[in-house]
Amino acid sequence: MEFFKPMEIKYDSKQVNIENIEKTRCLIIGSGPAGYTAAIYASRANLKPVLYTGLQMGGQLTTTTEVENYPGYPDGITGPQMMEDLKKQAERFGADIRFGIATSVDFSHKTHKVTIDDDKVILADAVIIATGATAKYLGIESEVKYAGMGVSACATCDGFFYRGKDVAVVGGGDTAAEEATYLAGLCRKVYLIVRRDVLRASKAMQHKVLNTPNVEILWEHQTIDLFGDDGVEGATLIKKSGTPEEEVIKIKIDGFFLAIGHSPNSDVFKKFIETDEVGYIKTIPGTTKTNVPGDFAAGDVQDPHYRQAVTAAGTGCMAAIDAERYLSELK
Numbered sequence: 001m002e003f004f005k006p007m008e009i010k011y012d013s014k015q016v017n018i019e020n021i022e023k024t025r026c027l028i029i030g031s032g033p034a035g036y037t038a039a040i041y042a043s044r045a046n047l048k049p050v051l052y053t054g055l056q057m058g059g060q061l062t063t064t065t066e067v068e069n070y071p072g073y074p075d076g077i078t079g080p081q082m083m084e085d086l087k088k089q090a091e092r093f094g095a096d097i098r099f100g101i102a103t104s105v106d107f108s109h110k111t112h113k114v115t116i117d118d119d120k121v122i123l124a125d126a127v128i129i130a131t132g133a134t135a136k137y138l139g140i141e142s143e144v145k146y147a148g149m150g151v152s153a154c155a156t157c158d159g160f161f162y163r164g165k166d167v168a169v170v171g172g173g174d175t176a177a178e179e180a181t182y183l184a185g186l187c188r189k190v191y192l193i194v195r196r197d198v199l200r201a202s203k204a205m206q207h208k209v210l211n212t213p214n215v216e217i218l219w220e221h222q223t224i225d226l227f228g229d230d231g232v233e234g235a236t237l238i239k240k241s242g243t244p245e246e247e248v249i250k251i252k253i254d255g256f257f258l259a260i261g262h263s264p265n266s267d268v269f270k271k272f273i274e275t276d277e278v279g280y281i282k283t284i285p286g287t288t289k290t291n292v293p294g295d296f297a298a299g300d301v302q303d304p305h306y307r308q309a310v311t312a313a314g315t316g317c318m319a320a321i322d323a324e325r326y327l328s329e330l331k
């Protein structure tokens with residue numbers, strides 16, 4: 001980390017005190033599989049990266065127990081242990097890992113300005129954004145109570161644990177229809193809980209889900225509670241809420257899958273970085289390049305489709321390689 005000469009720098013018309021400014025070649029924002037993998041590759045390429053972890057050090061996987069689908073762990077591994085291993089691996093090659101949140105950015109200059117915790121300013125030649133995406137939940141108390149004990153927001157990650165069992169999927173869009181058909185291949189029965197009397201999913205996905213024999217669609221139902229002693233054993237639903245036919249029913253299930261969307265953590269970058277209508281950062285296909293030269297995006301924040309640890313790590317690797325090439329050409 002090199003320090004700027006004492007002076008005041010003007011950005012966004014604000015005077016920034018030099019004592020709170022650092023300059024680095026490569027700044028990584030986020031400490032999930034994408035951020036740590038980018039840090040491993042960037043430090044091994046001698047870019048001396050600085051990584052800010054954000055509030056959730058280690059990312060989403062720190063909220064789960066077993067990870068069984070990450071290659072290289074034949075017996076599986078817990079999410080927190082895997083993230084600790086990735087962190088250690090990045091530190092081994094010299095990555096400077098710090099706790100802090102990117103609270104604002106200015107990407108209008110060749111040197112990219114990122115403010116950490118509304119206080120410290122990092123000036124970076126290249127920035128890798130790896131801030132992930134957060135699954136949306138219904139907001140009922142029992143979702144929190146049964147987190148990791150029957151409640152999941154990822155059928156690809158957790159479906160395998162429910163082989164031969166009964167589960168429910170909440171949602172009416174493409175993701176919900178996809179997750180319901182995926183789970184139908186593993187589970188005995190899948191309830192698809194749909195708030196309205198129609199699906200928002202594409203015609204092709206609707207056709208698929210409507211023709212999967214072990215998927216039962218519960219139209220005009222909403223989940224109001226989950227119950228069970230040592231994990232989810234069932235859900236309480238309200239049918240046709242607010243109408244004369246309103247009815248409360250209970251279904252027996254072992255797993256409850258949310259499929260009502262994700263929020264990419266991209267708000268802080270949106271003034272400069274192009275996103276799609278949901279907020280996923282747009283990258284040039286086949287690369288991690290964003291619309292701003294020198295800014296790269298990796299992991300779930302730019303991935304509306306896969307959102308897996310291994311794909312996040314893969315794009316983290318790509319971002320570090322893209323950043324290294326960009327920096328080597330920088331005059």
Ligand SMILES: Cc1cc2nc3c(=O)[nH]c(=O)nc-3n(C[C@H](O)[C@H](O)[C@H](O)COP(=O)(O)OP(=O)(O)OC[C@H]3O[C@@H](n4cnc5c(N)ncnc54)[C@H](O)[C@@H]3O)c2cc1C
Nearest residue numbers: 030031032033034054056059060102132299300307308309
């Ligand atoms: C409960 C659960 C179980 C899962 N199980 C599996 C599984 O078994 N297998 C699998 O492959 N995938 C699984 N996933 C999905 C997997 O966790 C994600 O695909 C992966 O973590 C995405 O990695 P990422 O690096 O893109 O982002 P994340 O892991 O989401 O990390 C984002 C990072 O960015 C940081 N951040 C956010 N905003 C800021 C900011 N403004 N400034 C600084 N830092 C910031 C956060 O603190 C965090 O460290 C699971 C997800 C969940 C929620």
